[in-house]
Amino acid sequence: MKGMVEIRWHGRGGQGVVTAGEILAEAAMEEGKYFQAFPDYGPERMGAPIKAYTRISDSPIEIHSQITSPDIVVVVDPTLIGLVNVAEGLKDGGTIVLNTSLSPQEAREKLGLEGKNVRVFTVDASQIAMKYFGRNIPNTPMLGALVKATGLVSLESVIRLTEERLGTKVSEDIIQANVKAIKEAYETVKEG
Amino acid sequence: MAKQIVKALDGAKAVAEAMRQIEPDVVAAYPITPQTEIVQTFSQFVADGLVNTEFIPVESEHAAMSACIGASAAGARVMTATAANGLALMWETLYIAASLRLPIVMSVVNRALSAPLNIHCDHSDSMGARDAGWIQIFAENPQEAYDNTIQAIRIAEHPDILLPVMSMQDGFITGHGVERVEVLEDKAVKEFVGEYKALYSLLDIDQPKTFGAWAFYDYYFEFKRQQTEALSKVPQVVREIGKEYGELSGRYYDLFSAYELDDAEVAIVVLASTAGTARVVVRKLRQEGIKVGLLKPRLYRPFPGKELVEALKHVKVIGVMDRSIAFGSIEGCGPLFLDLCASFYTYGNGKGPQIVDYIFGLGGRDILPEQIEGMVKELLRIAETGKVPYRVGYLGLRE
The missing domain is CATH 3.40.50.920 (Rossmann fold)
Incomplete structure (x- = not known):
């Protein structure tokens, strides 16, 4: 299990959470790593709280359980903070990256993580998404924030794979808006 | 060893990719839940002209297997996919496919049977079909699901066997789980599975044949005995093909x-x-x-x-x-x-x-x-x- 990182994503149906996990996995693949990306599906419906998981490792991944003690938690939807125990099981020394307008200190307090050996990062990904897409789909900016916070994969890989992933589905304008959103989140994410 | 490409695929897409490379003559499938992404992805390949397969969207899973049986009896290489209650609805026709000795390959993404309603993984569906006369192979991950799909064609069509194969993987856990999958080149897969030439065909009017006609207490028993005889030869064939596939891919398979x-x-x-x-x-x-x-x-x-x-x-x-x-x-x-x-x-x-x-x-x-x-x-x-x-x-x- 040496060198394996386990990530849990929290979001709502329709926000592209599963897609974000898959893009991260594909970026890991490009960097020659092993990976898993899988959703935790309930009844699939727009707006319902959902979880997704990503594992990244230097060696083949054999475990097929869900992730109960993640190294990293990514919260894509700000309204889940306080509603779902997003920090549940987060490892000592772990990292949580949140989409919120709160400062890292405020978020830490709100999640009851004061004094805990956990790195807290915040970025207003919803605001970034509204600015560039006019819609609250914060999945791609959260990838930018995650990359900055953790250095798991390179920003270039994430941008290229987002372009590839969106390539057949949306216009070039929207692809470029996503790239800008990823970069802005990368630059504006704060630790505290 | 053949050249391979690393892809990020979930188990369903890995199977669809194998099906694209195998390019069967006919795929008949029911396109609605509890169907998986396998059929959705494959039907996209058909619509995009990437395969020259006759795709038959049918009105039920019972009809799906019935259409597969007809096409296979006509001499076509036939594949399909199903899951959960869909497989349960095929029950009657599963026995017919096996008894007619039709080498149909069906991917099963294992999911629980109702009730209560559930879409997640367990093995109730294919275990309910374990006495139907099909060969059943389980995969651990998307890579094995891909590899098993390709090998299943050769196992089913082996002249000593001629039996349908169910190739299983775990619903959601690997069916929807994206993992690293090494994919062979199209040409290598096509060469490995080869051209299918049915031993008997309904459409061979020079040598007319009947499939599944009456057999009462006079001959029915003998048909069943022949099925068990064919099944007894499966382990040896599975081993041979697993070894041959290993030489091609570097991934060896056994029982x-x-x-x-x-x-x-x-x-x-x-x-x-x-x-x-x-x-x-x-x-x-x-x-x-x-x-x-x-x-x-x-x-x-x-x-x-x-x-x-x-x-x-x-x-x-x-x-x-x-x-x-x-x-x-x-x-x-x-x-x-x-x-x-x-x-x-x-x-x-x-x-x-x-x-x-x-x-x-x-x-x-x-x-x-x-x-x-x-x-x-x-x-x-x-x-x-x-x-x-x-x-x-x-x-x-x-x-």
Whole structure:
């Protein structure tokens, strides 16, 4: 299990959470790593709280359980903070990256993580998404924030794979808006 | 070894990719839930003109298998996919496909059967079809699902066999789980599966044939005997093709795979994706000096009982993990347990390990390494004391 990182994503149906996990996995693949990306599906419906998981490792991944003690938690939807125990099981020394307008200190307090050996990062990904897409789909900016916070994969890989992933589905304008959103989140994410 | 491309694919897309490369003559499938992404992805390949396959979207799963049977009897190479209640609805036609000796390959993404409504993984669906005369092969991960799909064509169409194959993987866990998959080049797959030339065809009007006509007490019995005879030859063919595929891909396949089993005192026997989780547990416990091993059956039908007994006869206690219940069987056990017990009774020369069954993961209930570890500790206690507290236990059940 040496060198394996386990990530849990929290979001709502329709926000592209599963897609974000898959893009991260594909970026890991490009960097020659092993990976898993899988959703935790309930009844699939727009707006319902959902979880997704990503594992990244230097060696083949054999475990097929869900992730109960993640190294990293990514919260894509700000309204889940306080509603779902997003920090549940987060490892000592772990990292949580949140989409919120709160400062890292405020978020830490709100999640009851004061004094805990956990790195807290915040970025207003919803605001970034509204600015560039006019819609609250914060999945791609959260990838930018995650990359900055953790250095798991390179920003270039994430941008290229987002372009590839969106390539057949949306216009070039929207692809470029996503790239800008990823970069802005990368630059504006704060630790505290 | 052939060149391969690394892709990020979930188990369903990995199977669809194999189907694209195999490019069967006919795919008949039901395109609505409980269908998986396999058919959606493959139908996109058809719409995009990437394959020259006749795709028949039908009105039910019963119709899907019926159309597959007709096409296969006509001499076509035929594939389909299903899951859960869809497979259950095929029940009648499954027996017909096997009895007509039609080498149809069907991908099954294992999901629980209703009721209550559930879309998640367990093995109830394909276990319900285990006596239908089909060959059944389980995959641990998307890579194996891809590899097994390609090999299944050769197994089904082997002149000594001519039987349909179900190629299984775990719903959602690998069916929707994106993993690293090494994909062969199209040409290599096409060469490996070769051209299909049906031995008998309904459309061969120079040599007219009848399929499935009347056979009462005069000949029906003999047909059934021939089916068991054909099934008896499957293990040998599965091994040969697994070796040949290994030479092509670097990934060798056998009837089962063993891990740390040679000197094991207790062993876990489990199918599909949970075998990966169990291997992680075995590796951890081995580092603590615990003599535990793992056996993952790959071929489930025909059940390679003799070979499994040979591989497991030295252990003191076996913990079988069953992801379905064979309702009404002894102690409410699962089918894998039943098969293994029967195998030891038949091939064990009156000796054999204690075998305990653990039902787990029904309806997609997660199975954690800690739970498997707890089970191993219990197996060790049984090995030490000789006392079996219960024959059928449950992992992860809320009681």
